Structure formats: structure tokens, C-alpha cells
Amino acid sequence: xxxxxxxxxxxxxxxxxxxxxxxxxxxxxxxxxxxxxxxxxxxxxxxxxxxxxxxxxxxxxxxxxxxxxxxxxxxxxxxxxxxxxxxxxxxxxxxxxxxxxxxxxxxxxxxxxxxxxxxxxxxxxxxxxxxxxxxxxxxxxxxxxxxxxxxxxxxxxxxxxxxxxxxxxxxxxxxxxxxxxxxxxxxxxxxxxxxxxxxxxxxxxxxxxxxxxxxxxxxxxxxxxxxxxxxxxxxxxxxxxxxxxxxxxxxxxxxxxxxxxxxxxxxxxxxxxxxxxxxxxxxxxxxxxxxxxxxxxxxxxxxxxxxxxxxxxxxxxxxxxxxxxxxxxxxxxxxxxxxxxxxxxxxxxxxxxxxxxxxxxxxxxxxxxxxxxxxxxxxxxxxxxxxxxxxxxxxxxxxxxxxxxxxxxxxxxxxxxxxxxxxxxxxxxxxxxxxxxxxxxxxxxxxxxxxxxxxxxxxxxxxxxxxxxxxxxxxxxxxxxxxxxxxxx
Numbered sequence: 001x002x003x004x005x006x007x008x009x010x011x012x013x014x015x016x017x018x019x020x021x022x023x024x025x026x027x028x029x030x031x032x033x034x035x036x037x038x039x040x041x042x043x044x045x046x047x048x049x050x051x052x053x054x055x056x057x058x059x060x061x062x063x064x065x066x067x068x069x070x071x072x073x074x075x076x077x078x079x080x081x082x083x084x085x086x087x088x089x090x091x092x093x094x095x096x097x098x099x100x101x102x103x104x105x106x107x108x109x110x111x112x113x114x115x116x117x118x119x120x121x122x123x124x125x126x127x128x129x130x131x132x133x134x135x136x137x138x139x140x141x142x143x144x145x146x147x148x149x150x151x152x153x154x155x156x157x158x159x160x161x162x163x164x165x166x167x168x169x170x171x172x173x174x175x176x177x178x179x180x181x182x183x184x185x186x187x188x189x190x191x192x193x194x195x196x197x198x199x200x201x202x203x204x205x206x207x208x209x210x211x212x213x214x215x216x217x218x219x220x221x222x223x224x225x226x227x228x229x230x231x232x233x234x235x236x237x238x239x240x241x242x243x244x245x246x247x248x249x250x251x252x253x254x255x256x257x258x259x260x261x262x263x264x265x266x267x268x269x270x271x272x273x274x275x276x277x278x279x280x281x282x283x284x285x286x287x288x289x290x291x292x293x294x295x296x297x298x299x300x301x302x303x304x305x306x307x308x309x310x311x312x313x314x315x316x317x318x319x320x321x322x323x324x325x326x327x328x329x330x331x332x333x334x335x336x337x338x339x340x341x342x343x344x345x346x347x348x349x350x351x352x353x354x355x356x357x358x359x360x361x362x363x364x365x366x367x368x369x370x371x372x373x374x375x376x377x378x379x380x381x382x383x384x385x386x387x388x389x390x391x392x393x394x395x396x397x398x399x400x401x402x403x404x405x406x407x408x409x410x411x412x413x414x415x416x417x418x419x420x421x422x423x424x425x426x427x428x429x430x431x432x433x434x435x436x437x438x439x440x441x442x443x444x445x446x447x448x449x450x451x452x453x454x455x456x457x458x459x460x461x462x463x464x465x466x467x468x469x470x471x472x473x474x475x476x477x478x479x480x481x482x483x484x485x486x487x488x489x
Contacts, residue, residue: 038484041186044264051178058171065164076101092127111147111154136344141333149326173299180481191467196252198460207241230442297478318378324364331357403473414462424455
């Protein structure tokens with residue numbers, strides 16, 4: 001029995017080995033430029049997709065606002081059996097009434113409401129005095145109501161629709177701001193990934209130097225040319241470098257996961273290899289050109305101009321609301337009467353039985369405090385919107401100037417950091433030559449290695465800061481999104 005079980009286990013193992021495909025732990029490497037990750041983010045990033053749908057949802061407000069001009073179709077069918085006791089036998093003791101009505105109503109942008117209806121009523125009674133029994137009465141009518149005071153010729157209706165459309169534009173600008181910010185965050189994550197790669201590479205290079213130093217010390221100790229404290233210092237230096245490499249690798253992994261999330265790519269199967277590392281093409285920006293671009297592109301400026309336009313429309317609406325409600329009503333109707341319903345409908349056209357109605361009605365609160373209060377608020381709101389527009393203009397100037405100053409300063413720091421790193425490297429090389437000839441000590445070498453490590457990391461961070469400052473300047477100009485995305489929401 002034991003041999004049979006062993007045989008079954010062997011057969012099962014061989015089956016799993018040859019028949020079941022092995023899981024591959026290798027990840028797909030993707031070499032991506034800044035342009036590549038920008039396009040992927042615009043397609044895949046969840047925050048960007050949500051911002052798009054915010055704009056799509058808001059666009060439907062236009063339909064809601066314009067729904068006041070929808071055509072309304074209504075109908076009615078009634079049946080009445082009246083056997084109530086009457087005051088006179090002339091009316092009979094029973095009457096039956098069937099009524100059918102179909103009507104349509106539509107409000108026009110001119111403030112005119114048009115309504116039309118077609119009704120048919122059948123009456124039967126057991127009264128002996130009824131002339132036509134049963135009788136069919138058909139009536140066709142058309143009428144209009146024109147607003148002449150408040151909402152004069154549709155001023156309020158059209159104004160509210162204009163305000164809604166401006167609000168939709170501003171919602172689109174808000175969504176574009178969110179999209180641009182998400183794109184900027186993704187690009188910053190890309191440059192941070194490059195920074196983490198450089199930090200890890202620098203750490204590994206310095207680890208190699210620490211290993212070489214320890215080997216030199218070990219060799220010298222064997223022939224009695226070095227004392228134990230220097231060996232211990234070199235060993236501690238090696239462990240310190242190993243810890244730095246571990247931390248750098250962890251920071252790289254976290255940054256890599258972050259950008260994969262922003263791009264909605266599978267972190268288990270994809271490794272991103274950045275292909276853009278050069279600072280070529282980055283020079284001191286021109287303030288005047290940058291300011292012109294910001295004035296043309298800043299969405300908060302465009303939003304505020306829309307807010308000002310909306311406040312002007314609102315002021316006109318509230319001014320009109322001070323007027324009384326005055327409505328002109330005109331109605332024309334014709335009817336036909338017969339014992340047959342077909343003849344009754346025909347008589348509408350064949351007989352001349354018109355009915356005309358003309359009237360004016362009005363309503364006006366004597367104190368009119370609500371309308372006056374709303375009008376005063378609208379006047380003050382317009383002034384506030386003008387001040388907000390001027391405030392944004394000032395903010396654009398300050399933000400553009402500040403971001404340019406930051407970028408210029410960081411470019412200068414980056415150039416200095418490059419020179420410092422080169423000088424620190426030359427200093428370490430010269431000191432290593434002195435060490436090999438016995439004219440230097442371990443502490444000096446370790447200190448110089450630390451100086452070179454810090455100089456190279458400072459250079460990498462300076463280059464990263466320059467790229468981030470460049471993105472921030474483009475955000476201040478609202479020019480980043482236009483560079484990578486030409487679609488319309």
C-alpha cells in the first residue's frame with residue numbers, strides 16, 4: 001500500500017510538472033517617456049475619468065433649463081351619470097354626459113404661451129323638453145397668453161437659460177482643472193520615479209566603493225599595515241551603505257506602485273523604465289510671454305468672466321422682476337352641435353359659430369419688498385464679481401512671477417549642484433590616490449565618500465525640483481493640458 005501511494009505521488013508530480021504551465025514571475029518592462037505616460041494617464045487615470053463625467057453630467061442642466069419650452073400634450077376622458085333630484089321636471093330625472101378632450105400647450109422664448117384644444121361632449125337626458133337628444137357638441141379653440149410686465153417678452157426665461165449655460169461652461173473649466181492637476185501629479189510621480197532610480201544607482205555605486213575600501217583594509221591587515229579600528233570603521237561604513245540601498249530600493253518600489261496606480265496598470269506584471277532624464281530644453285522662461293499665455297489660458301480667469309456675465313444677466317432679471325405681472329390673453333374658439341358626432345365636428349368648419357375672448361390681468365404687491373431686495377442684492381453681487389475678476393488678474397501676475405522666479409533659482413542651483421558633484425568626485429579620487437600611498441586615513445576616505453554621496457543625491461534632487469517647478473509653472477499658465485490633450489469635454 002505504501003509503494004502504491006509513493007507511485008501515485010510521483011505520477012501526480014510529473015503530471016503537474018509537464019502538463020500545467022509554470023507561473024512566470026517575470027514582469028513586462030515598458031520603456032515610457034513623459035509624453036507616453038501623459039497620454040496613458042489621460043486615457044486610464046480614474047480621477048481624470050471621474051472629472052470628465054462630472055462635466056458630462058452637468059451638461060444635462062441645459063436640457064433641464066430649456067424644458068420650460070417643451071410642448072405639453074394633455075387629454076381627458078370623463079363620464080357622468082346624473083340622477084340627482086331636480087327642482088323642475090323640465091330637466092328630467094336622468095342625464096348622461098361623455099366628454100373627450102385633447103389639448104396642447106407650448107411656451108415660446110418670446111414669453112408667449114400658445115394653447116390649443118379639441119373637445120367633444122355627448123349629452124343625453126330623459127327630459128321631454130330637450131331639443132336634440134342625444135346631442136354632440138364639438139369645440140376647437142386656440143389661444144395665447146403674452147407676458148408684458150414681469151418676464152417681458154421672455155426676458156427672465158431666456159436669462160435663466162443663459163446663466164445655466166455659463167454655469168455649464170464653468171463646470172467644464174472645473175473638470176479641466178481637475179484633469180490638468182491629475183496629469184501634473186502623474187508627471188511629478190514620473191520624475192520622482194527617475195529620482196528614486198538615481199538615488200538607488202548612486203547608493204549602489206557608493207556601496208561598491210565601501211566594499212572596495214573594506215577589501216583594501218582587509219588586505220592591508222593581513223600584512224600588518226592596518227590597525228583594527230580602521231577595519232571596524234570600514235565595516236560600519238559598509239553596513240551603513242547597505243542600509244541606504246535597502247531604503248532606496250523601498251522608496252523606489254513605493255514610487256513605482258504609485259505611478260502604476262495613476263496609470264491604472266497592473267503592478268504585478270509591469271515594470272516602468274523611464275526614458276526621459278535629460279534637462280535639455282529647460283532654460284530661463286520669458287516673463288512677458290508666460291504672462292500672456294496665462295491670461296489667455298487661465299481657466300479661473302475665464303470662469304470669473306462668466307460669473308461676471310451671469311451677474312449682469314441676473315441684474316437684468318431682477319430689474320425686470322420689479323415690474324407687475326401683466327398678461328394679455330386672446331382666445332378664439334368655434335363649435336358645432338348635432339345629434340351625430342361626425343356632423344358636430346363638421347359643423348365647426350361649415351358653420352360660423354365663433355367665440356372671441358380678449359383680456360388683460362395683472363398682479364402687483366404694493367410694497368414689492370421681495371423684488372426690491374433681490375434687485376439690490378443683484379447690484380451688489382455684480383460689483384463683487386468685478387472685484388473678484390480684478391483679484392484673479394492680480395493673482396495671475398503674482399503666480400506667474402513667483403513660479404518663474406522659483407524655476408530660475410532652481411536652474412541656477414542645479415548647475416551649482418552639478419559642479420559640486422564633479423568637484424566632490426575629483427576630491428575623492430585624489431584622496432583615494434593618497435590613501436593607496438599611505439598618506440591618508442580611513443576616516444577621511446569615508447567622509448569624502450559621504451560628501452560625494454550627498455553631492456550626487458543633491459544633484460539628482462535638484463534636477464527633480466527643476467522638473468517639478470517647470471510643471472508648476474505650466475499649471476500656473478494652465479498650459480500643461482493643452483500640450484498633451486486636444487479633446488473637448
